[in-house]
Amino acid sequence: MGKVTVENKTLVYPMPAFLIGANVDDKPNFMTAAWSGIAGGTPPMITVAIRHTRYTLKGIKQNMTFSVNVPSVDLVRETDYCGMESGTKTDKVEVCQFKVFYGKLETAPLIEQCPVNLECKVLHILDVGSHALVVGMIEETYVSEDCLTDGKPDVDKVKPISYVVTQSGRRYQALGEVVADAYSIGRELTGAKSD
Amino acid sequence: MGKVTVENKTLVYPMPAFLIGANVDDKPNFMTAAWSGIAGGTPPMITVAIRHTRYTLKGIKQNMTFSVNVPSVDLVRETDYCGMESGTKTDKVEVCQFKVFYGKLETAPLIEQCPVNLECKVLHILDVGSHALVVGMIEETYVSEDCLTDGKPDVDKVKPISYVVTQSGRRYQALGEVVADAYSIGRELTGAKSD
Numbered sequence: 001m002g003k004v005t006v007e008n009k010t011l012v013y014p015m016p017a018f019l020i021g022a023n024v025d026d027k028p029n030f031m032t033a034a035w036s037g038i039a040g041g042t043p044p045m046i047t048v049a050i051r052h053t054r055y056t057l058k059g060i061k062q063n064m065t066f067s068v069n070v071p072s073v074d075l076v077r078e079t080d081y082c083g084m085e086s087g088t089k090t091d092k093v094e095v096c097q098f099k100v101f102y103g104k105l106e107t108a109p110l111i112e113q114c115p116v117n118l119e120c121k122v123l124h125i126l127d128v129g130s131h132a133l134v135v136g137m138i139e140e141t142y143v144s145e146d147c148l149t150d151g152k153p154d155v156d157k158v159k160p161i162s163y164v165v166t167q168s169g170r171r172y173q174a175l176g177e178v179v180a181d182a183y184s185i186g187r188e189l190t191g192a193k194s195d
Numbered sequence: 196m197g198k199v200t201v202e203n204k205t206l207v208y209p210m211p212a213f214l215i216g217a218n219v220d221d222k223p224n225f226m227t228a229a230w231s232g233i234a235g236g237t238p239p240m241i242t243v244a245i246r247h248t249r250y251t252l253k254g255i256k257q258n259m260t261f262s263v264n265v266p267s268v269d270l271v272r273e274t275d276y277c278g279m280e281s282g283t284k285t286d287k288v289e290v291c292q293f294k295v296f297y298g299k300l301e302t303a304p305l306i307e308q309c310p311v312n313l314e315c316k317v318l319h320i321l322d323v324g325s326h327a328l329v330v331g332m333i334e335e336t337y338v339s340e341d342c343l344t345d346g347k348p349d350v351d352k353v354k355p356i357s358y359v360v361t362q363s364g365r366r367y368q369a370l371g372e373v374v375a376d377a378y379s380i381g382r383e384l385t386g387a388k389s390d
Contacts, residue, residue: 080380085381167348173371175209182365
């Protein structure tokens with residue numbers, strides 16, 4: 001059937017490149033995470049998988065709050081940096097020159113330069129082996145005013161980053177061409193069904 | 196500070212467009228899911244958020260297995276269709292002409308036409324409100340031979356789909372230009388730090 005099994009079992013496309021924020025010992029810190037996904041709608045929920053030893057996880061446990069910041073391609077250098085360095089050794093906010101603000105939860109640091117920011121309260125932390133799976137309730141979502149069109153978030157202005165594992169290595173990619181409208185092109189098959 | 200709050204709190208970019216498979220009453224069925232993310236590395240884990248009433252969830256609970264299939268842009272019509280229709284009313288495998296195969300778990304249906312297939316065993320089902328958060332262990336990952344280069348998965352051959360919510364509506368987008376190599380461009384800031 002033309003299939004092979006692969007060693008890297010977590011191979012999915014696309015994965016995001018988010019900056020996860022937490023206050024650690026009252027100072028804002030950020031780490032990069034590709035292993036994250038929306039987990040529910042009402043209430044809005046998100047998961048982030050974080051290695052148990054990560055400095056950011058320490059802060060998440062201290063305050064039981066965290067943030068998910070969606071960087072644009074303009075921040076790819078900072079995004080990569082926050083995945084390579086540890087907050088135990090460097091002040092990433094200073095190095096990246098992030099402007100940090102706080103919202104209603106007061107302890108979840110948000111990056112002003114990121115076009116989209118989710119402010120989250122921890123609901124569960126599941127031990128799933130190498131990683132802690134943090135399940136958070138999204139309390140508020142912020143969008144930069146310059147990424148709106150007609151008052152609504154515009155992905156073409158957000159210019160988000162995908163984290164991609166491929167044969168030549170690991171890389172960041174922008175979003176590309178629009179393939180189809182959702183809840184629309186599938187109707188062609190609804191018609192086909194009645195043939 | 197140029198930020199506004201938005202009503203849609205689950206606004207992140209990019210989100211995937213996966214086809215989630217389960218045998219329901221011993222017949223394969225698939226639904227589309229954008230609310231999914233990798234949840235751990237060792238062992239490999241994934242989450243999928245599914246509305247409690249979904250037919251696919253019934254099958255997941257029957258067998259405690261499911262699949263995550265990564266469609267390519269060539270399957271965008273089928274991907275959209277599987278998010279619009281319910282398996283209670285239609286045989287999606289027949290309509291979409293999916294060739295289904297099974298792996299080591301025997302009850303998680305996999306779509307041959309999708310370039311990447313994850314075969315999963317349920318570890319947890321968390322009730323997180325409107326959705327059940329299914330946490331699965333990835334038992335095996337399959338890649339189509341024609342999506343390999345030098346024996347490794349090649350994203351340029353996989354051609355995955357992102358599900359995007361934006362000001363003009365909901366749509367599917369391909370991956371676009373390579374912005375930078377990961378674990379590489381961030382080093383520019385490591386240098387900057389020592390200035």
